[in-house]
Amino acid sequence: MNQRRPAAFAIPGDITSLSGGYIYERRLLEELRAQGRDMLHLELPPGFPDPTPAEMAEALAALRALPPERVLILDGLVFGAIDTAGLAAVAAPVVAMIHHPLALETGLDPARRDHLFRTERDNLRLARHVLVPSPHTRSILTSGYGVAPGRISVARPGAARPALAPAPATPPLILAVGIQHPRKGHDILIDALTRIADLDWRAVIAGSPWDAGHSAELAARAEATGLGPRLKLAGRVPGAELQVLYAAASVFALATRYEGYGLVFDEALSYGLPIVSCATGAVPETVPEGAGLLVPPEDPEAFAGALRSLLEDPARRAALACHAAAAGAHLPGWTETAAVAGTVLDGLDRNRT
Numbered sequence: 001m002n003q004r005r006p007a008a009f010a011i012p013g014d015i016t017s018l019s020g021g022y023i024y025e026r027r028l029l030e031e032l033r034a035q036g037r038d039m040l041h042l043e044l045p046p047g048f049p050d051p052t053p054a055e056m057a058e059a060l061a062a063l064r065a066l067p068p069e070r071v072l073i074l075d076g077l078v079f080g081a082i083d084t085a086g087l088a089a090v091a092a093p094v095v096a097m098i099h100h101p102l103a104l105e106t107g108l109d110p111a112r113r114d115h116l117f118r119t120e121r122d123n124l125r126l127a128r129h130v131l132v133p134s135p136h137t138r139s140i141l142t143s144g145y146g147v148a149p150g151r152i153s154v155a156r157p158g159a160a161r162p163a164l165a166p167a168p169a170t171p172p173l174i175l176a177v178g179i180q181h182p183r184k185g186h187d188i189l190i191d192a193l194t195r196i197a198d199l200d201w202r203a204v205i206a207g208s209p210w211d212a213g214h215s216a217e218l219a220a221r222a223e224a225t226g227l228g229p230r231l232k233l234a235g236r237v238p239g240a241e242l243q244v245l246y247a248a249a250s251v252f253a254l255a256t257r258y259e260g261y262g263l264v265f266d267e268a269l270s271y272g273l274p275i276v277s278c279a280t281g282a283v284p285e286t287v288p289e290g291a292g293l294l295v296p297p298e299d300p301e302a303f304a305g306a307l308r309s310l311l312e313d314p315a316r317r318a319a320l321a322c323h324a325a326a327a328g329a330h331l332p333g334w335t336e337t338a339a340v341a342g343t344v345l346d347g348l349d350r351n352r353t
Contacts, residue, residue, distance in 0.1 A: 004037040004079075004342065004345075005037070005348065006037065006038035006070045006071070007032070007095075008039070008071070008092070009025065009028075009040070009042065009073045009075075010019065010042040010062070010063060010072060010073065010074050011044065011078075012043075012044040012047070012048040012059075013044075013045070015041065018179075018207075019159075019208065020075075020099075020261070020262065021077075024099070027157075028155070030334075031335060032338050032341060033347075036344075040070065042066075044062060045058050045059055048075075048078045048081055048082075049077045049078070055161065056082070056083060059078060059330050060083065060086040060090075063082075063090045064086075066090065067091065068091040068093070071345050072094050073341075073345075074094055074095070074097065074127075075097050078228035079094075079098065079123055080102035080103075081198050084123055087123055088126055093348055095344060095345070096123070096127040096129075096130045097350070098130055098132050099132070099280070100157065100261075100281065100282075101116075101137075101144070103116040103117035104258055104281075106257050107232045112314065120145065122147065124146075124147050129151070129344050130147060130152045131152075131344060132154055132155070132260075133154070133282075135154055135282075135285060136260065136281060137154075151339055153341075153343075153344050155337050156332060157261060157266060157337060158335070159267070159270055159328070159331035159332065160334075161270065162328075163215055164243050165247065166271055166272055167247050167248060168248065168250045169248040169250070171201050172200070172311060173202075173203070173245070173249045173250055173251075174202070174250070175194055175248075176189055176207075176252070176255075177245075177267070177281055178207045178254055178256070179207045179210050180210045180214055180218055180235075181214065182257070183212040183256065183258055185254065185297065185298075186205050186207070187255075188257075188297075189203075189205065189254070189300075190205075190218070190221050190305035191221075191304075192303035192307060193225065195301065195304035195308075197227060197302065199311050199312070200268045201311060202232075203253075204232045205218075205232070207234075207235070246268070247271060249268075250273070250310075251276060251310055252268035252273040252274070252275045252276070252277045253307060254276075254278075255278060255303050256277060257280060259280070259281040259283050260281060262283060266286070266331055268324065269324045270329075270331065271328070272321050274291065274293075274317055275291060275293070276294075276295070276307055276310065277292060277294055278294060278296065278299075279294040279296060290323035291327050292324070293306040293320070302340065305348070329352055
C-alpha cells in the first residue's frame, strides 16, 4: 500500500474567514487530514495578493523552509502574486490552488491586471500540478495561460447537507450571501430591489466587509433606496445564523460579476432555493438548468425582472425550487473533493524536485 504523501497547505491570513475560497481550503485541509495524511497548515501573511515587501520576504522564507519531501499546496492569492524568482527557489514541489485567475478580479486598473496576468502565467510554469474548483477555471487556464490540460485537476467543492428544514418566511425572504466585494455585485442587487419595491418581500445581504470604502458605498446605496428595514446589510453572519437565513429564504439572489465556482450556490441548492444570478464565469455550469434564472451581469433591470417573475408566480418559484432540491440532494461531499486532491499529491513523481 502506497504511503500518503505529506503536504503543506500555505494560506494567507485567517483560515476561518467566511469567504468561499477560505471555506473551501479549510474544508479541504480538514478532509486531507481525515485521510490520515500528514498535513501542515502554513499561515502566510494576510496582505496577498498585495503584500508589502516585508510580507513577500516573510512568505518566501516560510516556503523555502519546506523540505522537498513535503508537497506544497499554495493558495491562489499567494501563488498568483508571489515573486517568480523566489518561487523558483522553493525546494518543495508546488501544487497551485487556483479558484480563478487574479487578473480576472473586478476593478483592477490595466497595469495591475497586466502585472497579475504575467506573474500568474509565469508562476504556473513552475507548478507541478494545478487544482481548480470548476471546469470553467480549467478552461481559462488552458486557453489563456498555456497550462496543459493534463496538469490540471478539477476538485469540485463539496456540499454539506442542510442543517435545518426549510421554513420559508412571510413575506418572502430574498437572500444574498457573498463578501462585500465589487465582484459580488451587491450594488446591482440593491438597484434591482428598488425596481420591485411595489412587491411584498424583505432582503438580507450576508457577507463580511472586504474593505471599509466599498462597505460604506454599499451602506450609502442601501440607505438611499428608502427601503428601510426591508433591506438589511447583515455583514459577517456566523454559521448557525446563516443556516437559519437559508432555511427562511424563498429566493437566493447573487448579482455576481464573475465566479470561478461559487460555493454559495451549492448551499442554496441544498436548501432547495431557486436561484437568481448572472450568466458569467462558472455560474452557468454551477447552477443546474431548471434550478434558477440567469441574466446578463451588470443589468439591474434584468435582475429585477427575474426576481419579479419568481415573486409574482409562486408556481414557477416552486418548480425551480423542486429542481434545486433535487440537484442539491446529489451534490458531492468534501470527501470526494479531498479524494481528487489526494490522488494528485500521491501521484507526483517523488524523484522530481
